[in-house]
Amino acid sequence: MTDETPHSGEQRSRNSRRNILRLGGVAAASLVGASTAGVVSAQDDDGPDTDFDPDDEKAALDFLLEMFEIQSERSEEEACLCTEEYWHELTTEQNHAVADQFEDNLEWTVNRKPKTTAQAQIASNTWIPGDEDVVAEGELFGEYHVYDHIQEVTWDYNGDDYRNPNQEHEYECYGLACSFKGITTKEITPRTTYFDAELAAEYAFDPPSNFERRVEAVIESRAHREGGFEVLEEDAPA
Numbered sequence: 001m002t003d004e005t006p007h008s009g010e011q012r013s014r015n016s017r018r019n020i021l022r023l024g025g026v027a028a029a030s031l032v033g034a035s036t037a038g039v040v041s042a043q044d045d046d047g048p049d050t051d052f053d054p055d056d057e058k059a060a061l062d063f064l065l066e067m068f069e070i071q072s073e074r075s076e077e078e079a080c081l082c083t084e085e086y087w088h089e090l091t092t093e094q095n096h097a098v099a100d101q102f103e104d105n106l107e108w109t110v111n112r113k114p115k116t117t118a119q120a121q122i123a124s125n126t127w128i129p130g131d132e133d134v135v136a137e138g139e140l141f142g143e144y145h146v147y148d149h150i151q152e153v154t155w156d157y158n159g160d161d162y163r164n165p166n167q168e169h170e171y172e173c174y175g176l177a178c179s180f181k182g183i184t185t186k187e188i189t190p191r192t193t194y195f196d197a198e199l200a201a202e203y204a205f206d207p208p209s210n211f212e213r214r215v216e217a218v219i220e221s222r223a224h225r226e227g228g229f230e231v232l233e234e235d236a237p238a
Contacts, residue, residue: 050089052097060097061105067207068144071176080176080208087177087209099213102205107142108217111135112231127156127163132229136217138203148172149217151199153229162225165190167197177207184216194224196232 048066052059067083074082090098113133131154138147150170156163165188171180185200200218220232 048086050086050094052094054091054093054097057097057101060094061101063094064098064101065140067177068140068175072144083176084208087207090209092211095207095209095211098207099205099211102140103213103215105140106146106215107139109137109139110219110231111137112229114229125158127158128227130155130157130162130223130227130229132221132223134219134221134231136219138215138217145174146178147174147203147217149199149201149203149219151197151219151221153197153221153223155195155223157223157225157227159226162195162223165195165197165223167199169199169201171201171203173203177205179204179206181214185218194222194228197221197223 048063049059050063052063054060063086067086070083111134113135115131115133131152134151134153136147136149136151137145138149139145148171150172152168152170153166154168155165167186167188169183169186173179181202181204183199183201185198187198189196189198198218198220200216202214202216204212204214206212221230222232223229
């Protein structure tokens with residue numbers, strides 16, 4: 001074994017409608033077309049405009065934000081009943097336009113929740129349990145929380161070595177149009193003094209109009225034989 005970071009030859013399948021979001025302590029999407037201030041106005045008596053031009057990015061964004069605004073103001077059951085008819089009134093082109101706005105304005109941030117403190121002096125015959133959580137949060141405009149992609153890494157260490165490297169996946173989906181679709185990568189790569197853990201999963205924007213747009217969240221982290229832990233930095237795609 002060597003301490004060189006491995007270069008994976010595995011190629012994940014690409015889909016033209018999928019945006020692979022590489023995460024590691026940086027936000028993974030820029031806001032497009034609007035700011036949070038003043039974007040969402042109170043819903044009028046006629047409800048959201050379902051006749052908007054799909055080429056009008058602002059109109060598509062306004063529709064999306066009105067759906068989330070309704071959701072935030074009502075119970076889940078009421079919001080589901082209220083918004084379902086609006087989604088079904090959209091054409092395929094309008095669905096694509098709204099999904100584009102969702103994808104373009106989805107911000108990912110990574111937060112580490114440390115449970116382990118690196119030990120400077122450890123007896124070689126003493127094994128200490130390591131336990132770290134990394135949470136990738138997906139939000140729209142920092143206001144509407146939609147996904148939590150969670151990696152929990154555990155291992156034992158004694159300063160000279162480590163054993164039992166493991167990772168588990170947890171998730172939360174918030175919102176009537178947001179869902180978990182499955183784990184795509186769950187790998188542990190052992191090295192002499194540390195191991196790398198990669199956890200990727202797909203999440204979807206899938207409103208009741210039978211339309212779906214998927215994104216993939218990826219967390220890569222590294223745990224060391226002396227108890228150290230880090231989230232590996234990755235560049236977000238443009």
